[in-house]
Amino acid sequence: MSTMMPEQIMTQAEKLCLQRGVRLTTQRAEVLRLMAEQQGSISAYDLLDQLRVSEPQAKPPTVYRALDFLLEQGFIHRVESNNSYVVCHHFEAPAHTSVMLVCDNCAAVTEQQAQGVEKIITSLASQAKFTLRHTVIEAHGLCVKCAEVDACDQHDHCDHDHQVEPKRRGRKS
Numbered sequence: 001m002s003t004m005m006p007e008q009i010m011t012q013a014e015k016l017c018l019q020r021g022v023r024l025t026t027q028r029a030e031v032l033r034l035m036a037e038q039q040g041s042i043s044a045y046d047l048l049d050q051l052r053v054s055e056p057q058a059k060p061p062t063v064y065r066a067l068d069f070l071l072e073q074g075f076i077h078r079v080e081s082n083n084s085y086v087v088c089h090h091f092e093a094p095a096h097t098s099v100m101l102v103c104d105n106c107a108a109v110t111e112q113q114a115q116g117v118e119k120i121i122t123s124l125a126s127q128a129k130f131t132l133r134h135t136v137i138e139a140h141g142l143c144v145k146c147a148e149v150d151a152c153d154q155h156d157h158c159d160h161d162h163q164v165e166p167k168r169r170g171r172k173s
């Protein structure tokens with residue numbers, strides 16, 4: 001799966017909005033740009049903080065309206081299990097089912113397209129006469145960087161920062 005650069009994401013989003021006849025307003029574009037520059041997923045409130053740098057008057061509804069639009073257009077995904085949002089890296093393929101690999105330590109999210117999974121869920125739904133609207137598959141664990149730090153037992157001789165308190169964002173206790 002290819003990963004798009006922030007500029008590619010913006011160009012592609014602008015093109016699709018034009019094709020679909022929907023407006024990518026300055027605010028919507030700014031929220032998407034902030035998200036495109038994120039490493040992992042980001043919560044609506046962290047987004048609001050970042051948006052306020054350029055738009056000091058921005059309020060939570062500003063962000064939520066922009067997020068709703070971006071979700072509708074399929075430019076971003078919601079990471080349900082930690083209540084955050086992440087840019088989709090192949091939004092030219094609409095209505096795809098992805099598996100979100102969520103790092104519990106640093107909240108990095110990797111999206112992997114899941115062709116086979118989609119078939120299984122569609123067939124399970126039709127067996128149950130269930131009308132499928134939207135599917136989210138999330139798997140939790142450690143990203144490659146965090147797994148390396150986690151497995152390290154050479155704390156005195158390595159370059160890792162073992163002092164950093166894991167963020168463990170969105171963990172429900």
Ligand SMILES: [Zn+2]
Binds near residue numbers: 090091096
């Ligand atoms: Zn996606």
Ligand SMILES: [Zn+2]
Binds near residue numbers: 105106142
């Ligand atoms: Zn991680």
Ligand SMILES: [Zn+2]
Binds near residue numbers: 152154158159
């Ligand atoms: Zn180490």
